[in-house]
Amino acid sequence: MSGRVIVITSGKGGVGKTTTNANIGTALAKMGKKVVMIDTDLGLRNLDLLLGLENRIVYTIVDVVEERCKLKQALVKDKKNPNLCLLAAAQTRDKTAVTEEQLKEICEKLQKDFDFILVDCPAGIEQGFQNAVAGASEAIVVTTPEMSAVRDADRIIGLLEAKEEIKSYKLLLNRYRPNMVNANDMMSVDDVVEILSAELIGIIPEDTGIITSTNKGEPIVNDEKSLAGQAYNNVARRIIGEDVPFLNLEEPKGMVAKMKKFFSNLIGKEK
Amino acid sequence: MDKGYIENGFIVDVSNANRTSEIIYELSRILDLPDAQCKKVCLKLGSVDLSATELTSIKALVESMNSEIEFINTSSNKTAQSAEELNIKVAVLENNVPTPEFDADQEKVNQELEKALDKIFGNENSEIKTFGQKKDIKELKEASLAAEDTINDSEEIKDETVNPESQMETVVVEEVKTDKNDVIEEAVQSTLFEETSEKSIYEKFNSELENANKIDGEDIKDIDYNLDDLRKSLRETEKLPTLYIQRTLRSGQSIKSEGNIVIIGDVNPGSEVIAKGDITVWGILGGIAHAGSDGNSYARIRALKMNAIQLRIGDTFARRPDSINIPYIQKTDTFVPEEASVRKKQIIIHKMHES
Structure with a gap:
């Protein structure tokens, strides 16, 4: 078995790299794939929190690199899904504790046992980014429909194109708000795709549920009612090669539709 | 009172306990250790007043662990009376050594001593007495040898059980929040690192004993001083x-x-x-x-x-x-x-x- 190594990166911070990583990883694992997530954000780790695995971490990637434990010992199994593993970052060290070669070696070892290796990249384009990208052959660039995020994503795509190892990269548009786009207050999907001229792999709508799920340590894909959860599930299905149409994120218009929505909310069956 | 002597057994000193529940807790903790089973027990009860019913339940507890009470030692008349009703022998120890008196300051040290005794009770087969008693050098040496044996034992077990591959799998120990009396029921058994933690303690214990052996056998005062030290060394974080x-x-x-x-x-x-x-x-x-x-x-x-x-x-x-x-x-x-x-x-x- 030779697993696919996908780096999830963005350049700008706070656009949802870690959330994307946790959700895509969980969604892939739910489909029966063996998934390992590597947190390379040394010193500012968060992926463990989002998965609710903070209290299980004994060894980190730095312990593996410095040979205080075996790679298998450092993999933390998910609470619910045995297909899902996490290789946590060290909280008390900085980005220099791991080198590009070491990360590459870890990815190569993990490829034998896992279908997917998702690498969570830190913000920025410094050593942390270089490390995260080192072992990967595919990339997902996360961006939001804001000028600053799109500008940074452009910079990242430029850097990725310069790397020989990265065979393909896809764009993921996060925190999308259709009503703002309709009011011409936000860049539309087409605008972003046009600026970046990259293939789109998914559009995730803004969802307040993300905040709750982060606080609970429970990825939102486990909540099937949530629109963002469905969108992440679709992204995962596109990654394994399924042809899934994009979700209709438009709010229903007109009086009848509004009434329909009101009643469905009342009964608690959201469409 | 009669003089009692026990073979293939040990003395449980719960004379510091004030309530029946404390005695039962201490007893169940000690007797639960695998090596404490099928032994004869001398119970030092101190000044606690026990009714016949309470004494019966203590006896039942000891018997449930496949051990039996050889005799008890008490300073309370009521307890002695209850024991008589139940046909339990009331006696003092044969070598008739005065029990060491711990004042309030030493209570903490005493607790640590109890812990240390637990460790020894769990591993030694021969007769054991409390550290406070004035033992002669021969006994000390025996204890030292026995401790050495246990170290060897634990090393052997360690080699067999510590398997690096399986370590991560077993690092699942639930935190246990509990009252003192519920410890035994509620505690979740840890399977990891079982053998390793004991070794270093025994090493310390052993080296202290060796020091004690070097001192001339007739100077009992010096030896007692060292036993005090040993007691403290078990809680060496204070130093x-x-x-x-x-x-x-x-x-x-x-x-x-x-x-x-x-x-x-x-x-x-x-x-x-x-x-x-x-x-x-x-x-x-x-x-x-x-x-x-x-x-x-x-x-x-x-x-x-x-x-x-x-x-x-x-x-x-x-x-x-x-x-x-x-x-x-x-x-x-x-x-x-x-x-x-x-x-x-x-x-x-x-x-x-x-x-």
Whole structure:
């Protein structure tokens, strides 16, 4: 078995790299794939929190690199899904504790046992980014429909194109708000795709549920009612090669539709 | 009173206990050890008044562990009467050594002594007496040899059981919050690192005994002095230097010390405190704390509020249960000081006013 190594990166911070990583990883694992997530954000780790695995971490990637434990010992199994593993970052060290070669070696070892290796990249384009990208052959660039995020994503795509190892990269548009786009207050999907001229792999709508799920340590894909959860599930299905149409994120218009929505909310069956 | 002598048995000294529940707790703790089974027991009950019913239940407890009460030693007339009704022999020990008197200051040392005795009870087959008694050198040597045996034993077991591949699988020990009396029922058995933690203690114990042997056998005073030392060495964290920190530890910060650590302030999640001795946090402990990092399982962790992600003492490991796995720190107005220590190779947290 030779697993696919996908780096999830963005350049700008706070656009949802870690959330994307946790959700895509969980969604892939739910489909029966063996998934390992590597947190390379040394010193500012968060992926463990989002998965609710903070209290299980004994060894980190730095312990593996410095040979205080075996790679298998450092993999933390998910609470619910045995297909899902996490290789946590060290909280008390900085980005220099791991080198590009070491990360590459870890990815190569993990490829034998896992279908997917998702690498969570830190913000920025410094050593942390270089490390995260080192072992990967595919990339997902996360961006939001804001000028600053799109500008940074452009910079990242430029850097990725310069790397020989990265065979393909896809764009993921996060925190999308259709009503703002309709009011011409936000860049539309087409605008972003046009600026970046990259293939789109998914559009995730803004969802307040993300905040709750982060606080609970429970990825939102486990909540099937949530629109963002469905969108992440679709992204995962596109990654394994399924042809899934994009979700209709438009709010229903007109009086009848509004009434329909009101009643469905009342009964608690959201469409 | 008659003079009693026991063979293939041991003395359980619960004369410091004031209530029946304490006696039963101590007894069940000691008798639960595998090597304490099928033995004859001398019970030192002290001045506690026990009715016949209470004594029957104590007897039943001892018998449920396949051991039997050989005789009891008590200074209470009521207990002696009850024992007579139940046909239990009341006697004093044959070598008629006065029981050491511990004053209030020594109570803590005494507790540690009890712990140390637990360890020995669990491993030695020959007759054992309390450390306070004036033993002769020969007995000391025997005890020393026996301790050596146990070290060898534990090393052998270690080789068999410690399998690096399986370690990660077994690092699942639920944190146990419990009252003292419920420890046995509620504690979750830890399977990891079982053998390793004991070894270093025995080594210390053994080396202290060797020192005692070197002293001329006739000078009993000197030997007694050394036995006192031995008692203290089991809780040697008191001798270590202490690092004193008066600020809040934030995520990513790490403090290591060769001795004890005292922190006046919070320890936020994401930070770690590692000490060879004890760790005391005057605030909320929300990060990772590792006391006795060189393998001393007698080290302790104390905090005004215990909210730690992970606790490690010596080679024992506990993590916060998922049910209260809240990623952010819980600020609070009510503080209940708690202390974590290792008992039966598991980390136990108890409220400090109960200890």
